[in-house]
Amino acid sequence: MTTLGQLKLELLHRGVAFAKNVRSDDRIAPGLFPDGDGQGLVLSLAENFFVRARVNPDKNAAFLINIEKDQVVLATETGPLEIGVIPAPGFLKDREAPRNPASAFIQLDGYCLNLNLYLEADTRQLNLSLEDTIHLVRAAFQEGAADLVQLNMEHCVEKDRGFSRLAPLVQSIKKNFRTFVALRGFPPDDLWMIDSFYAAGVDLITFPLEQYAADGGVQPALPAKRGTKALEYAAGVFGAGTVSTELALDRNHPPPLLEKITALSKQGILPLIRIPERGLHLPDELQELRHVAGHLHQTAQQEKLNLKWLYPAGSWISPLDASFYTDPPKTAKLAQRPVYQSTLGKTASEGFAALRRKLRIKNVSDSYESAGL
Incomplete structure (x- = not known):
């Protein structure tokens, strides 16, 4: 089949x-x-x-x-x-135009508008200005091309991993649009900064543990112990189902990948399997991936993971769409309908997320005050 x-x-x-x-x-x-x-x-x-x-x-x-x-x-x-x-949205086609160089830093993946960000070497400022960012997000939303925004922040040497530059961007997006903001980046040296990510308006967060090397092999995206510790901390700050990580398909050592999926799921962290950029085609590779997808689905059910914040994506396999890799085409479907498609569900979730954030910020403030900070 x-x-x-x-x-x-x-x-x-x-x-x-x-x-x-x-x-x-x-x-x-x-x-x-x-x-x-x-x-x-x-x-x-x-x-x-x-x-x-x-x-x-x-x-x-x-x-x-x-x-x-x-x-x-x-x-x-x-x-x-x-x-x-x-149909390709007009704002994506604009990337050909010299007048709009900022569009080179965007990519659409399913319902998600990805903004690829880094700190300029000389100025230590973001490569996208706040004005350009708001313009791109508005163009995507006006065309109905996206329902959420993900900020993909490259690794940098700053102790906060550039979040002091990102925070105004997050706040401006939340101020101008009714949307959810995801952050894919690297954990700060001080894990307490993750509370600041949440307080600034980040709704979903991803710290990748693995990535593909140039030769197609698997390599750590950050030290395993540090990454796991950061994910565990984030899971205590953010809501259920909003903390995820990325793993890579290790064709040489598949059992450890299954063990990682199980361990992360038990902690309420959503494992996403990054798809190689050029896909797969060898029969044994495809069979192994089907096995991994089946384990993703089964583990998510066993641990009762909250999948409503996931969205159909072209770049990874998640517990949400694992059925498409294991089941016949006529019966394959998402594990549940994403919140981003439902106006009613989105409104209710926005209200709950805002309330939870206010309570969390109050608790953090109280903790600082009780510590005399």
């Missing part, structure tokens, strides 16, 4: 090409966007299951997209599969 998850991984590896005269079709052309030196497009393989595929100049190596019976289809080994092509 070929799962939609397996197909996604193979699409990442092989890319797509077009049958004759299909590329300019009104159902295809609006989805094309600049991707490195070429073009890419986002395909919907099922409801809430996406893949960001590159256009491969080598038609013989790629999956072929065609139009059959007025439907967009993908040629697969098991026959044609009806797919959707997600």
